[in-house]
Amino acid sequence: MSKVTIRDVAKAAGVSPSTVSRAYSMPGRVSPATTKRIFAVAEELGYHGTPIESRPSSGHKGLIAIIVPDMANQFFTDITRSVQQECARQGAGLLVSESRESASLERVAFDRAVYYADGVILASSRMPDSMIRKCAQVKPVVVTNRIIRGVPSVVTDVSDGMRQAAEHLKDMGFDRVTYLDGPAHSWSAGICWNELTKACSEVGLRIRRHWPGVPTYEGGFKVAADYLRHPTGAVIAYNDMMALGFIAAMRKEGYECPRDYSVIGIDDDIVGRLAWPALTTIHRSTRLVGTQAAKTLLKRFKAADVDVPVQSTPTRLVIRESTGPRTA
Template structure:
């Protein structure tokens, strides 16, 4: 029997050889329907032009992928651990990739992951909605910290924690607050800002926004210079890392927390707990987010259904030593 070639697959699938080649090398660049047809034909004909272990999986392989923007951020490493724990309980392996806050790198990571994984968790995806929906047609996808119509999502409801944070600052005597915002392309940054503006409106507090920002210690450090041009005395940061960087920069400029200002972070990670002073923060349960995302993805394999619901986990304020009454 002669060896099956890429042209044989193309002819049987009714496409060009170049389309077959793209389906195997970059499946996300070919329509989901065409990709599935090509894979099926290739399996039926016994086409092995691409090493079998490197070809996009058609059957169940027992492997899940997760793509995160920044593996140095504890928020995402905690989600990875939670997904890993849930997968291990079901005998499923985990493949981890980092997009470095880049939508294009995230897409490349997804295209590579679908060679091996049965499904993908996109944590705080930076890709456009339309691109995420296209990815979800290629392989089962669950998104965290983002709502995409037609795709199962797991989010944190930051509104309760934000209301508690604003009320806490008001009770301490503050009438104004500066918000150190996150990346312009971050969905959760927009949700945090919306929740904060609503909470400030309810409590009659004024708000000043520094936007966009880099969600790292360095980003918070750089934000202090702009803040000092018009200080408000109270600060809420997009995440704990920015709050810790802000604390460090303010200390270098001769200001001590909470004597001269109060600051609140978001996430409740280890960096904030070990900060000097320990950080008041809005707690988000990364354990629940990761576990629910993994459970949702694994259930799709067992049931074959396409659950597109949005699951939500709560938030709450944790008061530590970085907030104190306004000095008069």
């Protein structure tokens, strides 16, 4: 039997040889429907024009991928660990990639992952909705901390946590709060802002927004100078790392927490628990998010057309030493 060539695949798929080549080397340059058709035809014909271990396959290989914006962020590290644990329980492997908060790098990471993985988890994806839907047409996709129409999603419901945070600050005597917001392209940042605005309105807190922000220690550190020009006495940060960076910058200027101001983070990372003062924060269960995302993706291999609704996990306020009664 003669060796199957790229021209044989192109003829059977009804495309040009150059299109077949692009489907393998640059999947993002070929439509999802065409890419799937080419892969299916190549699989059927037994095309081995690229190394077998590096070419996409419609068969189940027991490997999934997760792409995260920032591996230095404990929130994403914990989600990844939970995904890994669920994969281990179900006998699957895990490929991990980082997009560095870039939508374009995330798409590149996805295009590379489809060579190896049966499906992909996009954690807090920075890609546009339309691009995520195209990715989901190439391989099974589950997104976390983001709702995309037609794509299975696992999110955290921040409404309870934000309401408890607003009530806590009001009980401490504050009437104003500054919110250190996240990236402009973050879906969860918009949801957090909307829920916080609603919660503050209900309890009678005025809110000042610093937006957009960089969701890192350094990002929180840089915001302190702006905050000191318009202090409110209470601060809620987009995540724990921003809150800790803000506390460090304020300490450098001679302000101590909670003596001079109060701070609340979001995530409940281990670093916030070990910091001084220990960080009051809105707890989000990364364990549940990662586990549910992995279960959902692995379930789709057994029933590809299963209709999986948006799944949500709860949040709650954890009070520690970074918040206290208003003193001025």
